[in-house]
Amino acid sequence: MKRLYLNITLILVNLYLLLVAVSPLNAAILIKDSKTDLQPFLVYYIDDIGSRDIEEIHRLDTTDWQVPENQQVNFGFDERFYWFKIELSSYQNKQYILQIAYSLLDNIDLYVMNKNGILQSYHTGDLYLFNQRPLNHRNFLFPLDMKKNEVQSVFIRIKTSGALQLPIFIWDKNEFLLHENKMSLFQGVFVGIMLVMCLYNLFLFFSLKDKSYLIYVGFVLVTALFQTSLQGLTYQYLWPNSSWWNGQSIAVFAVASLAFAIYFTISFLKLEKGSTRLFPLFRLLGILAVAITISNFFIPFHWGINLARSLGVIVPPLIFSIGVKCWLKGNLSARYFTIAWFLLIVGTLIMVFTKSGILVSNWLTENAMAIGSVFEVILLSLALAQNFTEERKKRLVAQENLLTSERDLRMANEKTLFIQLEANEKLELKVHERTIELETTMKQLSEANTMLRNLSARDGLTGVYNRRAFDERFELEWKRAVRSKSKLALIMVDIDHFKTLNDRYGHQAGDECLKKVAEVIDHSFNRPGDFVARYGGEEFIIILPEVHKEGCTFCANRLLKNIESLAVKYNDEILNITASLGVSVESPDYNDSPHFFIEKADRALYHAKKQGRNRVAFDSDDVENISNK
Known part of the structure; x- marks a missing residue:
């Protein structure tokens, strides 16, 4: 019995160790x-x-x-x-x-x-x-x-x-890139369908003067903006310079789509005439949705999105229930209306449950609302067409003497619709081609700008930042230090006897020494805010934000030692190099001059050279501030 217990214990321990070994931790x-x-x-x-x-x-x-x-x-x-x-x-x-x-x-x-x-x-x-x-x-x-x-x-x-x-x-x-091509195709199909539905029904509105079409166009347009905002497309293409509006737009579009849906339901199902009990409720919800839409321009995003979620729980099921009621009463166009809202509700619930952590996040759950929206707008368009057909049949029954005129009008409408659909297809193709051209051009411009920016900011010989990049960065760090009332340090480095080295071994040897010294300096300062630049000739300069004098002294002496230990091999000769360092540490004030700060570091460098080179000196005239090797 004891042996069996021991074996079971060993098995459990081994299983535990195996699980720990494959754990993400x-x-x-x-x-x-x-x-x-x-x-x-x-x-x-x-x-x-x-x-x-x-x-x-x-x-x-x-x-x-x-x-x-x-x-x-x-x-x-x-x-x-x-x-x-x-x-x-x-x-x-x-x-x-x-x-x-x-x-x-x-x-x-x-x-x-x-x-x-x-x-x-x-x-x-x-x-x-x-x-x-x-x-x-x-x-x-x-x-x-x-x-x-x-x-x-x-x-x-x-x-x-x-x-x-x-x-x-x-x-x-x-x-x-292959994956992005597929996603771009899906997004292009979605946006294309939405645009086609908008243009098609907008044309019908101008033709039929039925406000249901105009409200439907508003609903489709706002729904498309909401869906593309969720995917980040509107921020990329429509308002990339407005982070505030990008944050607010999702809450605005979410409630605005519900407002259009409410008024479309009132108009399409004719609630004002057919349902005297539900009409006041829908009118109140419509006013509330419009008020929340306007308030979402001003209130914080998390308030606005919570209001949108609350309203989204109430409105779609209510619209679905009134659609079922009208369908059971024999309204044929209400069946498309009801199925459309059922698909949108399913897609919306899947998205809400995904955002709330109830469902697993994947491509289908993340795009469920977009897919439901596509089917919804198509079915609602069919519902409008069905509603239009029913109204036309009623007019035909009431006006049998105008049957011939009605047939001619229908043929003209069908021809016009065919022309409009053909025009929409051509327009969609042109928009797609133009979008591809613009994306390609923008990508090329972005790559060229990045390359030019990198080239203009780097010193061609040493690879560290150049004087112009230093001036820009120093002005930025100076202002940040003034604003945050923090310390800012400058270390100016000058290679000792560089002219003598150049005269004796040639400029190629001097260039090789500059490269090696720049490499040592760059590797010696690797904090995220540290900045190394070639100041001119054999001089380098380092910006150290948020550093105290003790830490700066340590870093400067470490650099001095690293440079002294550097042995540059050139034409089978070993070139030993030393450098002099001038250090200035300040807490800048609004009344201080950044150029005077640089002069203090340069003056400290002069002290270091005057005291015999190969040493670190601070901006004070006190000899005790000069640190020997």
Whole structure:
């Protein structure tokens, strides 16, 4: 009996160790496929008040992280700060694309780290301007450079007022382009159908003077805007420079579509004449929907979206029930109306349950409302056509003596409709072709601008930033330090006896020394805010924001030692290099001059050279502030 108990215990321990070994908390994901869903491998940490930074999060123990349930990141409407972590590795040197396939996250901070520290950091979200995104796309894309067998940790910090979902994938670039082509086709079909329905029924409104068509056109247009806003398309193409409106528009369009739906129901089903008890209720709901739509321009997004959700729970089922009632009374056009609203309700419920974390997030659940909307607008258009047919039959029965004229009018209408449909198809084709041309041109312009910006900001010889880039960055850091009342440090570096080296060994040797020194300086300062630039000739300059004098002294002496230990091999000769460093640390004020700050660093550099070179000197005249090697 004891032996059996011992065997069972050993089996359970082995199973536990196996589960721990394959847990997301303990293994890096090896990227092998062209597309990998990373949700099953994510772990998360809740920072209730958002007080922790990336360094603190990086030091968290493995037991502090949690694994999402059902391998899906969907926490519903939660405004707390969430940190997510995943470790990745690749079997080859390759650039991947990290995609967060949800465009309604307010704030995203993404950090890529390896054993040496932070490699990349990005700050984006739908509260940022669209051109601030790392890549120009409706979703959030991040380039990820992977080296063979290197483990990189990705940390993501999210704060949002909407639904907190994180459908995250890592793609091969070519595979992602193929995927985007398919998605663009789906979105193009959706937008095309909506536009065709709008133009078609707008034409019918001008022809028939029936306000139901005009209300229907408004409903289709607002529904299309709502759906494309959910997908991030309107922010990309219509208002990329208005993050405020992008945040408010979803709540505005959501309630506006309900308002149009209410008034369309009143007009189409003729509730004012046929249902005296329900008409006051629908009129009150219509006024309420219009009032909420207007208020959504001014109130916070989370209030507006909650009002939209509340109204969305009431209005569609009510419209569906009145449609069933009219259908049972023999209204044939009401059957299309009822089926249309049933499909939209199903799609909407699937989307709401997905956003609330009840259903699993995938392509079908995320686009269920869009698919339901397409079927709805088509069926409502058929309902309008059916309603029109019934009215026409009644007129034919009442006016038998005008039968010939009625037939001629119908043939003319059919011919006109055929012409309109043909014109719509041509227009849709032209719009599609023009959209492709514009997308291609914008992509080329974006790539060219990025290349020009990088070329103009870098020094051609050393690869570090040039003087112009320094001037721009220094002005920005100066203003930030003045505003935040924080410390700002400048370190000016000058290679000792550089002219003598140039005269003795030639300019090629001097250039090689400049490259090596620039490389040492660039590797010595790797905080996210540190900035290294070539100031001119053999001089370099470093900006260190938010650093105290002690930390700056440590960094300067470390750099001095790194340069002194540098041995440059040129034509079988070893060139030993030293440098003099001038340091200035200030807490800038509005009345201070940034140029005087640079002069103080330059004066400190002069002191260092005057005291014998190969040393660090501060901007004070006190000799004790000169630090020997």
